[in-house]
Structure formats: C-alpha cells, structure tokens
Amino acid sequence: QSVLTQPPSASGTPGQRVIISCSGSNSNIGSNTVSWYQQLPGTAPKVLIYSNNQRPSGVPDRFSGSKSGTSASLAISGLQSEDEADYYCATWDDSLNVVIFGGGTKLTVL
C-alpha cells in the first residue's frame, strides 16, 4: 500500500473531463513538488506533469496538474481513446527519504 493514495480506477467517455487525485501528507506532497506519469501497456512511463503543473514539450495541453496542501490532481480534458492507460503520481518524502509513487489509477475510456 503506497504512502500516496490514488483511486485504483477511473473512467470517462470521449470528450469528457476526468480528474485523478493523489493524496499524501505534510512530509511528501505537502512539502515537495508532484509529477504525474502515463504508462501505456507494455511501455515505460512517460512524464506528463512535473513541478506540480509544468508540462514537458510535446505533452498536449489537455493534461494539467494542480496541487493544494497535501493533495494533487491530474485533469484530462477532451478525453480520447488513446488516453486509456495507467497514471501515477510521484514525489519525494522528507520523512522516509525516498521517491514515492502512488499506487496507480487505471483509466478506462468508455
């Protein structure tokens, strides 16, 4: 069980907006930046968001990140079938001295 809590699953229909949450504590999200990853089946994770809300070049602006207190969120707008993947949040934990990943959220596009 991860220190960062994500819902195990999420779903939406094409065109919808979906939000995936990541809940932590003062020692991790509360005091460090958050990154978000997309992992398609059989492939390496790809960073979507770093430093809470920054998108690397090439990542569509349909993906956005935010952080408030000890929680972070990834929003995906204009949902597309190719967004069907596993999504992970990550940050540093000051108490455990470790990079921690959320347990992952499997997004299904209905």
Place this chain on the structure above:
Amino acid sequence: QLQLQESGPGLVKPSETLSLTCSVSGGSISRSNSYWGWIRQPPGKGLEWIGNMFYTGSTYYNPSLKSRVTISVDMSKNQFSLKLTSMTAADTAVYFCAKPVGVHDFDYWGQGILVTVSS
C-alpha cells in the same frame, strides 16, 4: 535527444546478484546537476524507486533496498549500473533506468528489462 538502454540478464537465480547497465546516448552522463536513477515494476503492479545517483557519484537509495543496492557510474563508457544482491522471487520485475529533471520527475526512460528470479 537523450536515449537510455538497459542491458543485463533476464534470468537470475535466487540468492545471486543482479547486475544491470544503463547505456546513455545523445548526452553526457557527467553533465552538471544531473541525477540518474533506477525504478522497477513487478508484473501487474506499481512503480518502486530503487535509487538515484548524482552526476558527482553521490547515491541515494530506497531505505527498503539500501542494504542490497549499489548504483555506480562508468563515465568513460557513458553508463551507469545497478547491482542488487541476494535476489529473491520478490525482486522479479521490469527494471527501468531513467533520468529525472530534478529528483523524482523522470523525463527520460529506458525501455525496461524484465528480470525473473527463478532456479
């Protein structure tokens, strides 16, 4: 464009030591302020950070693995390596090498290598 590629055995016997290498192309492993890391993913499960190495050679390991892990660099070959001792079935996973922008925001990844621990 930076590219990372893992190499090593796909099968390791219990109690043996795993040795993996990450070859970096398209950039120097010794560039300033760069971390290089290893992450693993057991089949069907989530991601677990193994450790990072700063370009100076300083290392930072997951406390849960610290007693068994060594990350090192070979600048002459533009490679960094992972050694994990006393392997058990619980260490069966896809092992990724990656480079973070900072510490945990990995923007470049290798394709991953599946390592199975079995006799």
